[in-house]
Amino acid sequence: MGKADFLTPKAIANRIKSKGLQKLRWYCQMCQKQCRDENGFKCRCLSESHQRQLLLASENPEQFMDYFSEEFRNEFLELLSRRFGTKRVHNNIVYNEYISHREHVHMNATQWETLTDFTKWLGREGLCKVDETPKGWYIQYIDRDPETIKRQQELEKKKKQDLDDEERTAKFIEEQVRRGKGEAEPETPVFTELNRESEEEKIAFNLGKAASTSGAAASKSSSLSSNALKSAISSGAVKRKDPVQTQAKEKKKKSALDEIMEMEEQKKKTERTDFWLQPEIVVKIVTKKLGDRYYKKKAVVKEVLDRYTAIAKLVDSGDKLRLDQTHLETVIPAPGKKILILNGEYKGNYGVLDSINEKRFSATIIIDSGPLKGRKVEELPYEDFSKVA
Known part of the structure; x- marks a missing residue:
C-alpha cells in the first residue's frame, strides 16, 4: 500500500x-x-x-x-x-x-x-x-566568556589611559601656571626704620624716580612672565605627542611577505593532533561490525559532531551513519585530483596530488590555495590528507 x-x-x-x-x-x-x-x-x-x-x-x-x-x-x-x-x-x-x-x-x-x-x-x-x-x-x-572578559579589560584599560592623560595634562598646566606665577611675582620690599645720623642731615624723598623704577620693574616682570609662559607652552606643545599618532606610526601596515612569514612560523609551531575528521572529505569504512554491506565502502563526511565522531553519507546507497574516527581511514585519489591536508604543519590547506611514493606510504602535494599557493610538499603520509568530495 x-x-x-x-x-x-x-x-x-x-x-x-x-x-x-x-x-x-x-x-x-x-x-x-x-x-x-x-x-x-x-x-x-x-x-x-x-x-x-x-x-x-x-x-x-x-x-x-x-x-x-x-x-x-x-x-x-x-x-x-x-x-x-x-x-x-x-x-x-x-x-x-x-x-x-x-x-x-x-x-x-x-x-x-x-x-x-x-x-x-x-x-x-x-x-x-x-x-x-x-x-x-x-x-x-556566570559569564566567563573570554571575549567578554577581554572586552571588560580593554574598557578598564581605556578608562585608566584616559585618566592618566587627563592627570598628566592637569599636572602640566598646573606646573606652567606655577612657574608663570613664580616669575611674575615681584621681590618683597624690605622696610627699614628712618634714622638720621646727624641732625643737620636733610631727609629727601625721590618719589618720581621710585615710581618709574617700580613701574619699569613691573613691566619688565610682566613681560618676562608672559615670555616664560609662551616658551613653556611652546616647549610643552613640542614635547607632548599624541599617543594615537605614535601608535599609528608604530603599527605600520604589514606587507604580504611579512604575513606569509608569520603564517609560516605559526604553521611550524602547530603540533600534530590525534583527530583529523573534516567536513566534505571522502573516507573509507574499515570496520566489519556493520556488516559486509558497509565494509570498504566510501562515504562523504557531512558533519563533524565532535573531534572524533562524524555523520557520513555513503556514496553508493546514500545511507547516513554515525561513525567514530577509528572506523574510518583516508582515501588517496588519483594524481591531479584535489585533496585536503588534515594534520601536520600544513593542516587546513587544499592542494593537488602530484605523485605517490608507494614504498614510503607517502605522497607529494602541491598547495593550490592561500598564501602558500604553489608550494610543493614532499613525503606527506597517507593518513595526513584525503580526497575532497
Missing part, C-alpha cells in the same frame, strides 16, 4: 500529529527519532538502523553518554546566557523553554537523572550560582 498523497486527509492528519512535542518514552536518542505511539517505537527498536546504532554504542557506551551530556549542558547554558543573561531565574522555566525545541537532547540520555541533580552540578562546577528556596531551585549564569 503506497503512501497517502500530500493533500489527502490521512497525510494532513499525520502532519498534524507530528507537530509539537510527543511522549518522552517513545523517543530514541541514539537514532534521534520521535515516535507517535508504542507500536511505532517498537518497530523502530526492531529496525536495522537502530540495531546498527546499538552496536556502535555498545563498543563504548561512556563516550556516547559523555557526548550527549556535553551537548545538553552546552545547549542549556547557551539558552540561559542568551535568553536570561546574568539574571536570577527559576531552573524549571529555563528547562521548559529548552525542551520546547523538538530536536533537543533529552535528559534521560545524559548522566543526570533529574533537573535538580543537574542544577546542583552546575553549582559545584562554578558555571552558575544556585540557591534553593521554598519555590524551588534558582540559577544565575
Whole structure:
C-alpha cells in the first residue's frame, strides 16, 4: 500500500500529529527519532538502523553518554546566557523553554537523572550560582566568556589611559601656571626704620624716580612672565605627542611577505593532533561490525559532531551513519585530483596530488590555495590528507 498523497486527509492528519512535542518514552536518542505511539517505537527498536546504532554504542557506551551530556549542558547554558543573561531565574522555566525545541537532547540520555541533580552540578562546577528556596531551585549564569572578559579589560584599560592623560595634562598646566606665577611675582620690599645720623642731615624723598623704577620693574616682570609662559607652552606643545599618532606610526601596515612569514612560523609551531575528521572529505569504512554491506565502502563526511565522531553519507546507497574516527581511514585519489591536508604543519590547506611514493606510504602535494599557493610538499603520509568530495 503506497503512501497517502500530500493533500489527502490521512497525510494532513499525520502532519498534524507530528507537530509539537510527543511522549518522552517513545523517543530514541541514539537514532534521534520521535515516535507517535508504542507500536511505532517498537518497530523502530526492531529496525536495522537502530540495531546498527546499538552496536556502535555498545563498543563504548561512556563516550556516547559523555557526548550527549556535553551537548545538553552546552545547549542549556547557551539558552540561559542568551535568553536570561546574568539574571536570577527559576531552573524549571529555563528547562521548559529548552525542551520546547523538538530536536533537543533529552535528559534521560545524559548522566543526570533529574533537573535538580543537574542544577546542583552546575553549582559545584562554578558555571552558575544556585540557591534553593521554598519555590524551588534558582540559577544565575556566570559569564566567563573570554571575549567578554577581554572586552571588560580593554574598557578598564581605556578608562585608566584616559585618566592618566587627563592627570598628566592637569599636572602640566598646573606646573606652567606655577612657574608663570613664580616669575611674575615681584621681590618683597624690605622696610627699614628712618634714622638720621646727624641732625643737620636733610631727609629727601625721590618719589618720581621710585615710581618709574617700580613701574619699569613691573613691566619688565610682566613681560618676562608672559615670555616664560609662551616658551613653556611652546616647549610643552613640542614635547607632548599624541599617543594615537605614535601608535599609528608604530603599527605600520604589514606587507604580504611579512604575513606569509608569520603564517609560516605559526604553521611550524602547530603540533600534530590525534583527530583529523573534516567536513566534505571522502573516507573509507574499515570496520566489519556493520556488516559486509558497509565494509570498504566510501562515504562523504557531512558533519563533524565532535573531534572524533562524524555523520557520513555513503556514496553508493546514500545511507547516513554515525561513525567514530577509528572506523574510518583516508582515501588517496588519483594524481591531479584535489585533496585536503588534515594534520601536520600544513593542516587546513587544499592542494593537488602530484605523485605517490608507494614504498614510503607517502605522497607529494602541491598547495593550490592561500598564501602558500604553489608550494610543493614532499613525503606527506597517507593518513595526513584525503580526497575532497
